[in-house]
Amino acid sequence: MSETVKVPTMAEYMAEGKKPEVLFWVGCAGSFDDRAKKITKAFVKLLHNANVDFAVLGTEESCTGDPAKRAGNEFLFQMQAVTNIEVLNAYEIKKVVTACPHCFNTLKNEYPALGGAYEVMHHTQFLKSLLDEGRLRVQGGKFKGKRITFHDPCYLGRANNVYEAPRELLQKLEVELVEMKRAKRNGLCCGAGGAQMFKEPEPGQKDVNIERTEDALQTKPEIIAAGCPFCNTMMTDGVKNKEKEDSIEVLDVAEMIANAQDL
Amino acid sequence: MQYIPNILFVIALVAGVGYFAKNIRKVIRNIRLGKDVDRTDNKNERLGNMVRIALGQSKMVRRPIAGILHILVYLGFIIINIEMLEIIIDGIIGTHRVFSFLGGFYDFLIGTFELLAITVLAVVIIFWVRRNVIKIKRFWSAEMKGWPKSDGDLILYFEMVLMTLFLVMNAADLQLQQLGAAHYVEAGAYPVSQYIAPFFEGMSTAALIMVERTAWWLHILGILVFLNYLYFSKHLHILLAFPNTYYADLKPKGQMDNLASVTKEVMLMMDPEADPFAAPAEEESDADPEKFGASDVLDLNWVQLLNSYTCTECGRCTSECPANQTGKKLSPRKIMMDTRDRLQEVGANIDKNGSFVDDGKQLLNDYITTEELWACTSCNACVEACPVSISPLSIILDMRRYLVMEQSAAPTDLNNMMSNIENNGAPWPFNQMDRLNWSQE
Ligand code: SF4
Ligand code: SF4
Numbered sequence: 119m120s121e122t123v124k125v126p127t128m129a130e131y132m133a134e135g136k137k138p139e140v141l142f143w144v145g146c147a148g149s150f151d152d153r154a155k156k157i158t159k160a161f162v163k164l165l166h167n168a169n170v171d172f173a174v175l176g177t178e179e180s181c182t183g184d185p186a187k188r189a190g191n192e193f194l195f196q197m198q199a200v201t202n203i204e205v206l207n208a209y210e211i212k213k214v215v216t217a218c219p220h221c222f223n224t225l226k227n228e229y230p231a232l233g234g235a236y237e238v239m240h241h242t243q244f245l246k247s248l249l250d251e252g253r254l255r256v257q258g259g260k261f262k263g264k265r266i267t268f269h270d271p272c273y274l275g276r277a278n279n280v281y282e283a284p285r286e287l288l289q290k291l292e293v294e295l296v297e298m299k300r301a302k303r304n305g306l307c308c309g310a311g312g313a314q315m316f317k318e319p320e321p322g323q324k325d326v327n328i329e330r331t332e333d334a335l336q337t338k339p340e341i342i343a344a345g346c347p348f349c350n351t352m353m354t355d356g357v358k359n360k361e362k363e364d365s366i367e368v369l370d371v372a373e374m375i376a377n378a379q380d381l
Numbered sequence: 382m383q384y385i386p387n388i389l390f391v392i393a394l395v396a397g398v399g400y401f402a403k404n405i406r407k408v409i410r411n412i413r414l415g416k417d418v419d420r421t422d423n424k425n426e427r428l429g430n431m432v433r434i435a436l437g438q439s440k441m442v443r444r445p446i447a448g449i450l451h452i453l454v455y456l457g458f459i460i461i462n463i464e465m466l467e468i469i470i471d472g473i474i475g476t477h478r479v480f481s482f483l484g485g486f487y488d489f490l491i492g493t494f495e496l497l498a499i500t501v502l503a504v505v506i507i508f509w510v511r512r513n514v515i516k517i518k519r520f521w522s523a524e525m526k527g528w529p530k531s532d533g534d535l536i537l538y539f540e541m542v543l544m545t546l547f548l549v550m551n552a553a554d555l556q557l558q559q560l561g562a563a564h565y566v567e568a569g570a571y572p573v574s575q576y577i578a579p580f581f582e583g584m585s586t587a588a589l590i591m592v593e594r595t596a597w598w599l600h601i602l603g604i605l606v607f608l609n610y611l612y613f614s615k616h617l618h619i620l621l622a623f624p625n626t627y628y629a630d631l632k633p634k635g636q637m638d639n640l641a642s643v644t645k646e647v648m649l650m651m652d653p654e655a656d657p658f659a660a661p662a663e664e665e666s667d668a669d670p671e672k673f674g675a676s677d678v679l680d681l682n683w684v685q686l687l688n689s690y691t692c693t694e695c696g697r698c699t700s701e702c703p704a705n706q707t708g709k710k711l712s713p714r715k716i717m718m719d720t721r722d723r724l725q726e727v728g729a730n731i732d733k734n735g736s737f738v739d740d741g742k743q744l745l746n747d748y749i750t751t752e753e754l755w756a757c758t759s760c761n762a763c764v765e766a767c768p769v770s771i772s773p774l775s776i777i778l779d780m781r782r783y784l785v786m787e788q789s790a791a792p793t794d795l796n797n798m799m800s801n802i803e804n805n806g807a808p809w810p811f812n813q814m815d816r817l818n819w820s821q822e
Contacts, residue, residue: 123820125817125820127817144816144819146806146807146808146809146811148819149807149811149815149816149817149818149819150807150809150811150815150816150819151809155819155822158819159819159820162820174817176816176817177813177814177815177816177817179806179816180806180807180813181802181806181807181808183802185798185799185802185808186798186799186802187637188637188759188778188781189781189785189791189795189798189799190674190778190780190781190782190783190784190785190786190791191782191785191786191791191799192639192640192643192673192674192782192786193643193646193647193673193786194799194802194803195639196639196640196643196644196647197647197650197651197803198802198806199639200647200648200651201651204651223633223635223636226633227632227633227635227636228636228637228639231639232639232644272635272758272759272760272761272762273635276634276635276760276761276762276764276765277633277634277635277636277761278633278634278635279633303765304701304762304765306703306706306760306762307703307758307760307762309703309758310758311758311759311760312757312758312759312760313759313795313798314758315808316794316795316797316798316808317755317792317794317795317798318792318794319707319709319756320704320709320710320711320752320755320756321708321709321710321752322704322707322708322709322756323707323708324707324708325707326703326704326706326707326758328707329703329706329707330703
């Protein structure tokens, strides 16, 4: 980002005795991964643009524990969860938005039983609600008429039955949305979930992300839209593997909306 | 002498149903070996799921060809079995077509049964062709060698034979009715077997009675044998699909249960009041420390065990599994088949010894390898695909838990990821203090 955007933290809000409308849970990928940081920034620009009163935890945020849980380390997961819940509850957080479906799923479904019950939204759902409330304008801009396919993240789609929010946003961008042969509840995984992101795949004939990229390429897209930083990495690698990176971009839905407005 | 057939019939019936009941009790006992899990909530939603998914076959038709064909066989089988009531009464008291007094309605019933029988026969042949001629991939994967393959075919042969016997029995009966043979009242409509009857033209009444009686007896004995075959077969799903869809997990698919035993320990560790050096409470020190995760079937919960008996080995899960499609060893169907096989083995062990005696085997490694377990992306495609609401993923996760928490046997990369989370709150080696740096870049 050329110019820095003001990102308020909960600690600052607390010091001023204020409470934000929503907490933006950035997540590990969104905080540290170079590609995912761009998604984080695009989303923050949209929040500013829609005058959303938000804050982040900043250095008080820690991994939700999702990859540990899916790897089988329930102990580490619950340690992370309980620590995070302590912070969230101390700030009396009510509503959380995140651009990572894994954080979304964990915060929404697995934290309540450990004492952390919040209204949790995926950023595409949140952007959709801003749109419905008339706070956010989504226009085609440079994406108008472009051929785009959307890859459903497992932890947003099958895991939580959210299929429409990202598609409705894309539709607003006036793109030509083409579905892959396996989409929505039949969508194929990108290969990153269940802690696979952090290890080498088991022996086989192919990597899962290549298989999924082939699904996407069949639709002859100009852009592959994603809603998850891990899917984004997997699909980007897949496109590179197919030597198509010059003609096909992999973009998060939030990035597309921000870019369309030249934010 | 004249009561011999009746007596033989009652003996066959009691033996057939009795042996089946004995085996079903075994299935129930084995399922109860599983750990407790509460599925008594949301009765209406559960009932609704059972009606839609098991009775209404709603998930079967997601693959329209197989789904519609399956519905035809399913309907045919259920409706034709109404005829069983008449057969049983006839068999016990020695009547012939005891319901024939129903007149026009009886004609309607028998006519319908015949049309369904020929439909079932046709569909079963199509199923056989799909398996053995077209060789649909999911019926030919590694875990389908040997018994599972024969099982799938045997079921089809059973159904072919039963339907044929039913029609032959009716055809001979019709011929006898037309000859005016004593005992063979004119009743029923025979839209299908009327075309078989001409083959019996010219046969003597005695010979026809032989044919009719033989077909009748083979048909009822065949059904009793088939009933008992269920226990040894994937065909058990025709019964267990109902409880299985009822007791299935209702939570969002992404939600994995939080282990309560772990919560207890975590809360204790986080409690600033707790004295870490205090001696454990008396009752706790006696009990075995709770085992985390699953290495054998007895560590799984009863719904997971019920799942394994319900699995119909259709392979829809495996054909949607990203790991399997890209050539990894993991097959969610195999996870279910292994669980059932091991549970049967444990059950037999209990039958023999009174209670389970260590046989030096377990589900982990002896059946399911770690290579399979680590290939799962937890994508839930298998759960979504299963027409009877089975979750292979929940078993995979419980076995991973055992590997990690009891054996510290995760792949090195994952151990690195976990120590990163433990030390700096992220799966990569970045400092938690740098978490907001992106806003300055
Ligand atoms: S959850 Fe695991 S076993 Fe099931 S389909 Fe996905 S990768 Fe395969
Ligand atoms: S688990 Fe379900 S989908 Fe998989 S083989 Fe068994 S019945 Fe079929």
